[in-house]
Structure formats: C-alpha cells, structure tokens
Amino acid sequence: MPGKTVATMALVAAAVLPGTATPAGSVDIIRYDNPEQAPGFALEDVTGQERSLEDFEGRALVVNFWATWCAPCVRELPALERLHADPDGPATDVVAIAVNQWAVDIEEFLEAREEISLSFTLLPDPDGVATDAWAVGTLPTTFILDAQGRVHYKVVGDPDWDGDEMRERIAGVKQ
Amino acid sequence: MRHTSNMIRLLGALALLALTATAAQAERFERINVDLISDSDALAPGEPFWVGVHLRPDEGWGTYWRNPGAAGLATSIQWESSDKAHVGGTEWPLPDVIEAQGVTSYGYYRDVLLLSRVVPDDDLEPGDTVSVGAEISWAVCSDICILGDGAFSLELPVAAAPAEAAEPPRRELFERTREQLPRQIPEWEQRVQVEDQALELVLASPERDFERAERVRFFPYEARVLDIDATPSTDISADRIRLRHALDASAEEDVDRLEGVLVVESPGETRGYEISEAVGDGQPTVAAGVQAGALSEFGLLTVLLMGVAGGMLLNLMPCVFPILSIKALMIMESVKLGDTRHRIHAVFYALGVISFFCVIGGVLYVLGQAGMVGGWGFQLQSPWFVGLLAYILFLLGLNFSGLLSFGYRLMGVGQSLTESGGYGGSYFTGALAAVVATPCTAPFMGTAIAYALVQPPVHSLLVFIALGVGMALPFVVLVVVPGLARVLPRPGPWMTVFKQALAFPLYLTVIWLLWVIGGQTGAMGMAVVLAGLLLIVFVVWLRSIETVATRPGPRAVGQGLAVAAAITAVALLWVPDAEEPRPRGTVAEAAAEGTWLAYDPDRLEALVQDGEPVFLNATADWCISCIANERGALSAPSVTKAFREKDIVRMEADWTRPDPEIQALLERFGRKGIPLYVLFPGRDAQGDPMEPVVLPQFLSPGVVRGALENVQSPGSND
Numbered sequence: 001m002p003g004k005t006v007a008t009m010a011l012v013a014a015a016v017l018p019g020t021a022t023p024a025g026s027v028d029i030i031r032y033d034n035p036e037q038a039p040g041f042a043l044e045d046v047t048g049q050e051r052s053l054e055d056f057e058g059r060a061l062v063v064n065f066w067a068t069w070c071a072p073c074v075r076e077l078p079a080l081e082r083l084h085a086d087p088d089g090p091a092t093d094v095v096a097i098a099v100n101q102w103a104v105d106i107e108e109f110l111e112a113r114e115e116i117s118l119s120f121t122l123l124p125d126p127d128g129v130a131t132d133a134w135a136v137g138t139l140p141t142t143f144i145l146d147a148q149g150r151v152h153y154k155v156v157g158d159p160d161w162d163g164d165e166m167r168e169r170i171a172g173v174k175q
Numbered sequence: 176m177r178h179t180s181n182m183i184r185l186l187g188a189l190a191l192l193a194l195t196a197t198a199a200q201a202e203r204f205e206r207i208n209v210d211l212i213s214d215s216d217a218l219a220p221g222e223p224f225w226v227g228v229h230l231r232p233d234e235g236w237g238t239y240w241r242n243p244g245a246a247g248l249a250t251s252i253q254w255e256s257s258d259k260a261h262v263g264g265t266e267w268p269l270p271d272v273i274e275a276q277g278v279t280s281y282g283y284y285r286d287v288l289l290l291s292r293v294v295p296d297d298d299l300e301p302g303d304t305v306s307v308g309a310e311i312s313w314a315v316c317s318d319i320c321i322l323g324d325g326a327f328s329l330e331l332p333v334a335a336a337p338a339e340a341a342e343p344p345r346r347e348l349f350e351r352t353r354e355q356l357p358r359q360i361p362e363w364e365q366r367v368q369v370e371d372q373a374l375e376l377v378l379a380s381p382e383r384d385f386e387r388a389e390r391v392r393f394f395p396y397e398a399r400v401l402d403i404d405a406t407p408s409t410d411i412s413a414d415r416i417r418l419r420h421a422l423d424a425s426a427e428e429d430v431d432r433l434e435g436v437l438v439v440e441s442p443g444e445t446r447g448y449e450i451s452e453a454v455g456d457g458q459p460t461v462a463a464g465v466q467a468g469a470l471s472e473f474g475l476l477t478v479l480l481m482g483v484a485g486g487m488l489l490n491l492m493p494c495v496f497p498i499l500s501i502k503a504l505m506i507m508e509s510v511k512l513g514d515t516r517h518r519i520h521a522v523f524y525a526l527g528v529i530s531f532f533c534v535i536g537g538v539l540y541v542l543g544q545a546g547m548v549g550g551w552g553f554q555l556q557s558p559w560f561v562g563l564l565a566y567i568l569f570l571l572g573l574n575f576s577g578l579l580s581f582g583y584r585l586m587g588v589g590q591s592l593t594e595s596g597g598y599g600g601s602y603f604t605g606a607l608a609a610v611v612a613t614p615c616t617a618p619f620m621g622t623a624i625a626y627a628l629v630q631p632p633v634h635s636l637l638v639f640i641a642l643g644v645g646m647a648l649p650f651v652v653l654v655v656v657p658g659l660a661r662v663l664p665r666p667g668p669w670m671t672v673f674k675q676a677l678a679f680p681l682y683l684t685v686i687w688l689l690w691v692i693g694g695q696t697g698a699m700g701m702a703v704v705l706a707g708l709l710l711i712v713f714v715v716w717l718r719s720i721e722t723v724a725t726r727p728g729p730r731a732v733g734q735g736l737a738v739a740a741a742i743t744a745v746a747l748l749w750v751p752d753a754e755e756p757r758p759r760g761t762v763a764e765a766a767a768e769g770t771w772l773a774y775d776p777d778r779l780e781a782l783v784q785d786g787e788p789v790f791l792n793a794t795a796d797w798c799i800s801c802i803a804n805e806r807g808a809l810s811a812p813s814v815t816k817a818f819r820e821k822d823i824v825r826m827e828a829d830w831t832r833p834d835p836e837i838q839a840l841l842e843r844f845g846r847k848g849i850p851l852y853v854l855f856p857g858r859d860a861q862g863d864p865m866e867p868v869v870l871p872q873f874l875s876p877g878v879v880r881g882a883l884e885n886v887q888s889p890g891s892n893d
Contacts, residue, residue: 071246
C-alpha cells in the first residue's frame with residue numbers, strides 16, 4: 001500500500017513538474033541490433049567550413065537534430081555540452097544539426113542566450129537535406145553512432161544525458 | 176419522458192453532424208488532426224465567406240501563434256485560390272501564453288482555427304465552383320516537437336444568392352473564432368513610448384471598455400522586441416490601460432514601431448485590440464479614421480484658436496442674434512445712466528456662456544464614456560430637448576413682445592442692468608445665448624469638438640472653454656473697450672419697438688423647431704408640443720389676472736392652476752417618441768424630385784469602386800447651416816446644372832435622428848457634427864481613382880462648382 005502511494009505521488013509529481021531533474025517527457029529509445037551505416041551529411045558549419053560524417057569517424061558520435069525554436073531541444077543542449085566536454089565522460093564527439101535553419105539563426109540564438117556556451121560542432125541545415133536523409137520529423141531526435149559510422153541508437157525526445165544509463169550506452173557503442 | 180428521449184436523439188444527431196461537418200476533410204498526422212473547412216457549403220457571387228485551417232492537436236500538445244515567442248515555430252499557411260476568388264491573409268485568433276520549463280511561448284495548446292476571408296468574384300454563376308487551397312506546415316510540440324506539412328483544398332459550388340451557410344456546429348465554430356480575432360481600435364487615444372529599456376503602452380477608451388478588465392497582456396507580432404520572460408506591469412482603470420514591458424536585451428535601442436495585440440481579460444470575456452503605433456514622444460494620437468489621424472497633427476493651441484474662432488462665428492447665427500441685440504441695448508442703456516458696473520456684467524455674461532459649453536462638454540464626455548454616441552447637435556436628436564428649446568424661445572418671444580416680464584427668479588433676461596442683483600441676469604443671458612446657439616454649427620467647431628472628445632478630460636474641457644470664450648468675446652470687447660459702445664446708436668424710445676420687432680424672429684425659430692419635432696415624431700408630437708405652448712400662454716394669462724383677483728382664495732386657485740399648467744407643459748415634452756417611424760423629411764422630398772439618393776454605405780462603396788463621382792451631403796432637419804447650404808448653394812441652378820452635366824450621383828445622409836451608419840461616416844472624416852460635404856471625384860483623366868475631397872462647412876455656389884470642376888465629364892460617347 002505505501003509503495004503504491006509513493007509510486008502514484010511520483011507519477012503525479014512527474015506530470016505536474018515536467019522537466020525537473022529527470023525529464024518527464026516521453027523519451028523513445030530505439031536500439032538497432034544490426035547497426036547499419038548512417039546516411040551521412042555534408043554541410044557547412046557556422047564558421048562556413050564544410051563538414052561531413054567522414055570527418056568524425058574513429059570515435060563514437062552523437063548526432064543531434066534540433067532547432068533554436070524547439071524548447072525541448074534547447075533544454076538538452078547544456079547536457080550535450082557536458083557530455084562532449086566532460087573529461088571523465090565516454091569521450092564522444094557531438095554534432096548538432098539545426099533543422100531548416102541558417103547559420104544566422106544559430107548566431108542570433110547564441111547571442112540572445114548567453115548562458116548557453118557550446119563547444120561542439122553546429123551545422124545549420126537550411127534546406128533540410130540532412131534532415132530528410134536521416135528521416136527526422138520529430139525534434140529533438142538524436143542518433144548514437146559507433147566509430148565506423150553505424151547507427152546503434154535512435155533517441156526521440158530529451159533523455160537524461162548526464163545519467164549513467166545514457167553514458168553507458170554511448171560507451172557501449174565504442175567497442 | 177418523451178421529451179427527454181427526443182432531446183437525447185437530437186443531441187446525438189447534432190454530435191454526429193458536428194463530427195461529420197468538421198471531420199469531412201480532416202487528415203490525421205502524428206499527434207494532430209488537420210483540415211481545411213469553410214463556413215459556407217455553397218457560396219454566392221461577390222459575397223465574402225471564411226475558410227479556416229482547423230488544427231486539433233492531441234491532449235497536452237500544441238501549435239504556435241504568428242510570433243511563437245521564445246520557443247516554437249509559427250504555423251505557416253500558403254493560401255491559394257482559383258482565379259475566381261481572392262483569399263486574404265491568415266488571421267490569427269488570440270494566443271495563450273505557454274510557460275514550460277521556464278520558457279515562454281505564444282500559441283494554442285488546444286484546438287484552433289486559423290482563418291482567412293475569401294471574396295468570390297461578382298460574375299460567378301450558379302454551377303461554377305471555387306477552389307481554395309492551403310499548403311500548411313506546422314510544429315506540434317509537447318516534450319518533443321513534430322514537424323508536419325500537408326496540402327489541402329476545398330471545392331465550393333456557387334449557388335444563387337444567398338450563400339448556403341454550413342451546419343450550425345461548423346458555422347458556430349467560425350463565429351466563435353471570429354470573436355477571438357484582434358479588433359481594430361476605434362477612435363481611441365493610444366500612445367507608445369520607450370523609456371529606461373522598457374516600452375510603455377497607453378490605451379484610453381472613452382467607452383469605459385476596461386471597466387471589468389482584470390488582466391492585460393501584450394503580444395508583439397515581431398520576436399525579440401519585448402523581453403518575453405519579464406512580467407509586464409499594468410495599471411488598469413475603467414477607461415485607461417497602461418502597460419509597461421521590459422524590452423528584449425537584443426532589441427534595437429530605437430524601436431520605432433510597436434505592432435501586436437493587446438489582450439484584455441475580463442470575467443467571461445477576452446478581447447484583443449490590434450496595436451500598430453509609431454513609438455512617439457509620449458504625445459497621444461488618435462487611432463483610426465482618415466482625418467482623425469490627421470487631427471493629432473494639430474497642436475492643442477491650434478485647436479483652441481479654432482475653437483475661439485468658431486465660437487465667435489456663433490454670434491452671427493439667426494437664433495442668437497436677437498438675444499445679443501437685446502443685451503447690447505441694455506448695456507447702452509446702462510452706459511447712458513452712468514452705470515459703471517457694465518464691465519462686471521460682461522464678465523458674468525461670459526461666464527454664463529462658458530458654463531453652458533462646459534456642461535455640454537461634460538455631457539458629451541460622459542455619453543462617450545458610457546458608450547452612447549455623441550456628436551455636436553446630438554441634443555437636437557432628442558425631441559424633448561427640441562421641445563424645451565421651443566418653450567424657451569417662445570417665452571423669450573412673449574417677453575420681447577412685452578406680454579411677459581420675468582422676475583429674477585426665472586431667467587433675469589428682462590432684468591434691467593440698473594437694478595441691483597442683475598449680475599445673475601447677465602449670467603443667464605449668456606447661458607441662454609449658448610443654448611440657442613447649439614443648432615448652429617459654425618466652421619472649425621466640428622473639428623475642435625472632434626478633437627476634444629478624444630482627449631484627456633482636461634484638454635477636452637479646455638476646448639469647450641475656448642468655444643465659450645470665442646462666443647462671449649465680441650460682446651465682452653464691445654463692453655469693456657471704452658468708446659466702442661458709443662459707436663452704437665443712441666438709446667431712446669425706439670428700443671422698445673426694436674425689441675418687440677425682434678420677437679418675430681424668435682417666433683419663427685419656434686415654428687422651425689416645431690417642424691423639426693414634426694419630422695422626428697410626426698404630427699402627434701408636434702401637436703403635443705403645441706399644446707405645451709398653449710399651456711404656457713395659459714400660465715401667462717393666469718399671471719396677468721392675478722392682479723385683478725384681490726381676494727386670497729381665487730388668487731391661490733389661480734396660482735395653483737398656473738403651477739399645474741407649467742408642470743404639465745414640461746411633462747408633455749416626454750410624450751413625443753423619436754423612435755416612431757417618421758416620413759424621411761428632406762430625403763423623401765428629394766427622392767420625389769429624383770435628385771438625392773438616401774445614404775447607403777454599401778451603395779456608396781459600390782459607386783466609388785465603379786469610379787462613379789458621388790457628392791455626399793450629411794444633414795439634418797435641425798441643422799440650420801445645413802439647410803442654409805442646401806437652399807443657398809446645393810439647390811442653386813448653376814450647381815444643379817453642374818451636377819447633371821458631370822453625371823454626379825448625389826447622396827444625402829439624414830442625421831435628424833441618431834443613426835450609427837451616419838455616425839460612422841462622420842467619424843471616417845474626423846467629424847463629430849454636421850454639416851459634412853464630401854465629393855468622391857471618381858477617376859481622373861488617366862483613369863486612376865481620386866481621393867475624396869471634404870468641402871467647407873459653409874458653402875456658396877462658387878465653392879461647390881469649384882470642387883466639381885475636378886470631376887471628369889462623362890465621355891462624349893456616353
């Protein structure tokens with residue numbers, strides 16, 4: 001009885017206080033048992049430099065599809081930054097592809113949101129070429145790739161990137 | 176019981192209808208249903224109708240407004256139509272504020288209908304179809320955002336007029352949604368200024384629209400103008416809203432324009448007002464109205480000067496002149512008798528005039544605040560006021576004829592300046608002169624009053640004081656400046672004769688007022704006021720025989736009868752009812768002559784659209800200047816000839832009784848009163864439409880002919 005009450009309260013709290021320490025939103029994590037080669041991309045980054053998937057081979061890679069207007073996407077950016085910059089973390093590269101947005105959109109966004117400082121690669125996808133190739137229709141959507149560029153996980157929503165579960169998954173694809 | 180089961184069946188049928196009606200086109204996308212619907216099942220040529228994109232997200236999901244705020248993506252709609260109709264832009268119902276995880280956005284976490292108005296061509300025929308298409312893309316969000324897009328289209332058959340409305344649930348959905356569109360602000364004062372990195376918006380409603388308002392919020396059309404996370408500070412009173420909102424850190428220092436919707440929440444009602452206002456220096460401007468906007472360009476000083484000038488012209492009005500003449504005669508008499516107090520009398524006279532204008536100003540302001548439409552001359556739309564004016568002028572006439580002398584108690588008009596306590600008399604003479612001047616609108620006054628009514632109360636009062644000062648000025652100057660009074664003819668016995676002669680213009684004015692009442696209420700109302708006039712004569716007669724009755728008994732009876740008759744006379748004023756239908760006076764006459772059309776906004780619009788030249792005359796039976804202009808200028812042979820030669824449509828807006836359509840017409844041209852003359856000149860030599868021209872309030876045949884010269888003559892082959 002008490003256990004059930006606690007569980008109910010936790011559910012209510014999760015519903016009432018969305019987005020506190022643990023994301024309350026539905027997060028859908030798909031694991032591919034037979035990982036296939038990712039579709040790839042070739043986009044200019046915010047500095048104008050051409051970047052493609054091949055540039056990142058050799059390490060595990062997190063490819064995040066987001067947009068500056070997408071609240072849940074923006075919310076997970078700091079966690080992705082910690083994932084990328086944490087020396088004790090699973091040592092991965094992060095690429096964030098901004099869906100249907102231009103470099104100037106990202107620059108304006110970073111100017112307006114001074115509290116957000118990102119050191120990973122930001123790729124605007126103004127024509128949605130990469131977005132279409134990866135068949136992304138929901139934001140945020142994040143793919144976890146191994147060092148050979150094969151997709152192991154597709155994550156729809158904003159998971160707890162700081163939690164052990166996600167970090168272990170990323171560490172797992174490196175092998 | 177049977178009722179209940181019938182009711183259930185009916186409800187079931189309605190629910191089914193609602194489902195089929197709204198779901199006819201619905202397409203299911205991830206987390207959202209989207210469809211394109213219309214408020215009509217069949218349309219009529221030229222008759223506008225509405226279409227809407229119906230977005231119905233799942234519970235807990237939402238779409239965004241045109242400015243999505245800090246996060247979100249505005250729904251985008253590309254409207255298309257066949258070449259037989261014109262589809263307007265997207266009209267957005269008022270959004271909600273969505274606070275999620277410390278991020279503020281604007282949108283709809285509920286069903287929403289994004290509207291567009293469609294105008295089908297006039298030359299469609301039954302059997303044709305009109306197609307309306309919409310390419311829509313959206314983001315539907317909760318913890319994640321799903322992007323979606325789709326193309327929709329509607330085929331609507333053309334029916335013979337009238338258009339065929341959709342079933343109630345769908346039609347009502349459109350009606351409800353239209354109420355949620357931002358409204359255009361009426362002729363209200365609005366002001367936007369930037370100060371200390373904050374934007375201040377002031378909106379004043381003379382109609383006390385904010386009486387029950389509890390919360391206000393501003394939704395800018397542009398992103399990153401206001402600091403979306405800041406809480407605005409607001410100050411709400413019945414007639415004024417002041418909202419202060421911090422600017423966004425990235426906003427330009429020099430925000431030069433503010434565009435968006437001010438949403439005012441009252442219990443049970445939420446209204447949005449569309450704001451589009453240049454950021455100014457704190458000076459108020461007047462919203463809407465072609466000329467009202469231009470009015471704000473006049474400084475207060477200019478308007479006050481115009482008020483003074485207009486007030487001065489009132490002295491020349493036929494209804495005012497007799498009273499003034501008498502007052503001037505009295506002054507001459509007092510000067511002759513060596514009275515030195517005439518200057519004080521002049522001041523009291525001026526105070527009397529100004530008091531009346533202040534009262535009128537106050538009444539107009541209160542009426543405006545209460546949402547009742549007010550304009551100059553509005554008093555004369557009330558039969559009781561016209562009746563009262565008839566009584567007063569009749570009493571004055573009797574006085575001038577020497578049949579009646581008022582005591583100080585009544586009016587003091589007949590009070591000699593040489594008697595003590597005559598200051599009150601001067602005061603009432605002033606007030607009376609102003610009362611009888613109301614039918615006569617002088618040029619400039621309409622403009623000054625239009626300006627006054629949209630100003631803060633203090634400014635408004637100043638304008639009315641200026642009118643009073645202007646009207647009192649010539650008289651005061653005459654009295655106060657030494658020597659001027661001596662220019663007037665020497666007093667003598669001829670003055671009594673002159674005074675008696677002046678009674679006749681007053682009786683004539685009474686006849687005119689009776690005619691106005693007749694126009695407003697028919698023969699019955701006229702007879703009732705005539706009975707009132709008879710009672711007045713009866714009271715005068717009773718008073719004259721009081722001196723004969725020496726015994727207290729009959730004397731008391733006589734006095735009682737006099738009081739009863741006087742009360743009855745006043746009570747009779749409430750009998751005539753302006754709401755009764757009446758023959759449309761001058762309009763009907765004109766129509767019989769086949770010259771003037773009655774004003775009809777749709778007809779005017781249609782004529783102007785077709786490039787037809789139209790001359791519009793806004794008039795009323797009680798408006799002396801209007802009638803003078805009609806007799807002197809508009810009916811002059813040279814003018815009627817020009818009207819015919821140029822093939823100009825003449826339209827008359829009769830404002831003898833209140834009429835909101837004519838009120839709107841006056842407001843469109845920045846006027847609060849009549850006369851108003853507007854020439855819509857049609858097209859120029861190159862075939863381009865020309866702007867309407869407002870003519871002066873005093874017309875001469877030359878003025879009208881001059882204006883008509885700009886109108887192109889119809890082609891020789893016409």
